[in-house]
Amino acid sequence: MAKHIKIFDTTLRDGEQSPGCSMNLQEKLELAKQLERLKVDVIEAGFAIASPGDFAAVKAVAQAIKDCKVASLARALPADIEKAYEAVKYAEAPRIHTFIATSPIHMKYKLKASEEEVLERSRAMVKYAKTLCSDVEFSAEDASRTEITFLYKVLEAVIEAGATVVNIPDTVGYTTPDEYYTLIQNIRNNVKNIDKAEISVHCHNDLGLAVANTLAAARAGATQLECTINGIGERAGNAALEEIAMALNTRKDLYDLTTNIETTEIYPTSRLVSKLTGMKIQHNKAIVGDNAFAHESGIHQHGMLAHKNTYEIMTPESIGLTNNKLVLGKHSGRHAFEERLNVLGYHLAKDQVNKLFQEFKVLADKKKMIYDKDLEALVEEKSVRIKEFCRLGQFVINSGNTITPTATVRLIRNDEEIEEVATGHGPVDAAFKAIDKIVGNGFSLEDYALNSVTEGEDAQGEASVKIKMHEEIYHGRGISTDVVEASIKAYINAINKMLSELECQEE
Ligand SMILES: CC(=O)SCCNC(=O)CCNC(=O)[C@H](O)C(C)(C)COP(=O)(O)OP(=O)(O)OC[C@H]1O[C@@H](n2cnc3c(N)ncnc32)[C@H](O)[C@@H]1OP(=O)(O)O
Numbered sequence: 001m002a003k004h005i006k007i008f009d010t011t012l013r014d015g016e017q018s019p020g021c022s023m024n025l026q027e028k029l030e031l032a033k034q035l036e037r038l039k040v041d042v043i044e045a046g047f048a049i050a051s052p053g054d055f056a057a058v059k060a061v062a063q064a065i066k067d068c069k070v071a072s073l074a075r076a077l078p079a080d081i082e083k084a085y086e087a088v089k090y091a092e093a094p095r096i097h098t099f100i101a102t103s104p105i106h107m108k109y110k111l112k113a114s115e116e117e118v119l120e121r122s123r124a125m126v127k128y129a130k131t132l133c134s135d136v137e138f139s140a141e142d143a144s145r146t147e148i149t150f151l152y153k154v155l156e157a158v159i160e161a162g163a164t165v166v167n168i169p170d171t172v173g174y175t176t177p178d179e180y181y182t183l184i185q186n187i188r189n190n191v192k193n194i195d196k197a198e199i200s201v202h203c204h205n206d207l208g209l210a211v212a213n214t215l216a217a218a219r220a221g222a223t224q225l226e227c228t229i230n231g232i233g234e235r236a237g238n239a240a241l242e243e244i245a246m247a248l249n250t251r252k253d254l255y256d257l258t259t260n261i262e263t264t265e266i267y268p269t270s271r272l273v274s275k276l277t278g279m280k281i282q283h284n285k286a287i288v289g290d291n292a293f294a295h296e297s298g299i300h301q302h303g304m305l306a307h308k309n310t311y312e313i314m315t316p317e318s319i320g321l322t323n324n325k326l327v328l329g330k331h332s333g334r335h336a337f338e339e340r341l342n343v344l345g346y347h348l349a350k351d352q353v354n355k356l357f358q359e360f361k362v363l364a365d366k367k368k369m370i371y372d373k374d375l376e377a378l379v380e381e382k383s384v385r386i387k388e389f390c391r392l393g394q395f396v397i398n399s400g401n402t403i404t405p406t407a408t409v410r411l412i413r414n415d416e417e418i419e420e421v422a423t424g425h426g427p428v429d430a431a432f433k434a435i436d437k438i439v440g441n442g443f444s445l446e447d448y449a450l451n452s453v454t455e456g457e458d459a460q461g462e463a464s465v466k467i468k469m470h471e472e473i474y475h476g477r478g479i480s481t482d483v484v485e486a487s488i489k490a491y492i493n494a495i496n497k498m499l500s501e502l503e504c505q506e507e
């Protein structure tokens with residue numbers, strides 16, 4: 001009988017540590033609910049002491065989620081542990097996840113602490129966390145570069161202090177599958193009372209080995225795997241949940257392990273993370289990339305026609321990627337529209353669906369066929385997650401290769417129409433400067449990109465922008481068949497997200 005292995009999702013914590021991937025409270029809640037549908041065992045909802053926004057998000061996730069454990073990260077410090085518990089205590093199954101680095105380089109240069117001090121702090125902080133919460137995970141940060149007998153000592157101490165899970169992170173993505181397999185096996189064989197705790201692994205992708213290392217650890221007897229959707233995370237990212245889940249699923253013959261993951265929710269979850277973070281998925285990304293199930297060459301297509309298994313080791317349906325059999329167009333109805341939104345990872349309230357449906361009909365009048373990407377862009381642009389502080393009234397652009405580009409933009413704010421004129425290096429720059437004059441410019445433009453959403457003459461342009469205020473990044477998207485309009489809408493979308501977040505923080 002196959003053994004069960006737990007999936008610990010840290011998209012909301014380590015995933016959010018990817019530069020430019022921050023999410024606001026509503027977005028985090030939306031993702032947490034999707035992770036619940038995906039049936040992960042544990043959701044690490046954030047690092048409660050990091051900021052008031054992080055604390056509020058961890059608390060909100062703890063209050064909303066019923067079927068998964070909810071964890072908060074905490075340094076090995078009483079104040080961190082207290083804050084973590086204050087946020088997760090609302091969960092049905094709360095967990096405090098405390099950590100401290102155990103490798104020589106981290107102890108010497110970062111913590112400026114001796115082995116004895118780190119050992120004592122680990123023991124004492126797990127003991128303290130246990131007084132608040134029965135479920136305590138301990139991570140020996142940089143475990144894969146830690147001197148092995150010291151690692152055993154620390155693990156024995158925290159298990160004795162009551163840790164329910166001991167995590168062996170490969171914090172800097174340094175290890176290799178063979179080495180990590182041996183490390184986990186050695187821990188199983190040499191750490192006293194190791195059977196009293198779960199063994200967890202947490203791999204980073206600096207050498208592109210995060211998933212391979214995680215699978216090696218699973219084979220060596222780890223019982224919890226930490227990962228993120230689309231592999232987002234610090235630097236080169238974390239092990240990708242979808243790759244681990246589908247590897248275990250597809251190679252049951254090799255691993256004989258099962259997870260609770262509802263694999264048909266993988267694709268919607270992946271799309272949702274990409275949309276919420278603004279982090280695009282590379283086309284050839286395993287499992288969820290656009291090309292993961294595409295067959296271009298003749299020999300492959302011939303094979304596929306003869307038998308799908310010639311070139312596909314899993315079905316697109318198994319990850320929730322259903323072909324768009326229902327072609328959406330101006331004659332489509334609400335049911336088909338809502339069903340397609342669900343497949344794309346949007347589970348919206350009826351009034352939101354109705355509002356979007358009206359917009360969809362307007363778009364369908366302009367475009368013959370509506371593709372998934374048109375729908376995603378529509379939902380994003382009409383973002384139902386944020387308050388509309390201002391919206392575009394109208395704009396006029398004067399541009400050419402012999403004149404200075406000039407933009408006149410009229411925004412509507414609280415039913416008031418405000419118009420400004422500005423010049424710039426190009427039409428988009430001029431339009432953004434006109435908007436800055438209206439809303440004030442306490443923020444900076446960090447990134448701007450323009451892509452075609454779909455193909456063909458009636459393709460829509462999708463603009464995405466990132467703006468920064470107080471070290472927080474807000475991304476916005478806009479679509480239109482006119483690229484300047486798409487850019488203006490994206491800029492306004494990002495500004496609205498920023499203002500929504502600021503309002504949330506004030507409340
Ligand atoms: C491997 C990982 O992913 S760990 C998680 C990383 N994630 C984050 O850091 C995101 C959130 N972090 C933050 O918001 C901030 O860093 C905070 C709020 C946690 C701390 O901010 P600050 O108090 O300004 O400290 P700063 O980040 O500059 O330095 C870290 C301090 O924590 C100490 N520290 C680091 N890790 C630990 C630990 N596990 N246990 C105890 N202390 C620790 C450092 O030695 C340093 O201490 P010092 O101030 O006495 O020199």
Ligand SMILES: CC(C)C(=O)C(=O)O
Pocket residue numbers: 014073099139140141142167169170171172202204
């Ligand atoms: C806190 C731990 C689990 C971590 O994120 C790491 O070591 O990468």
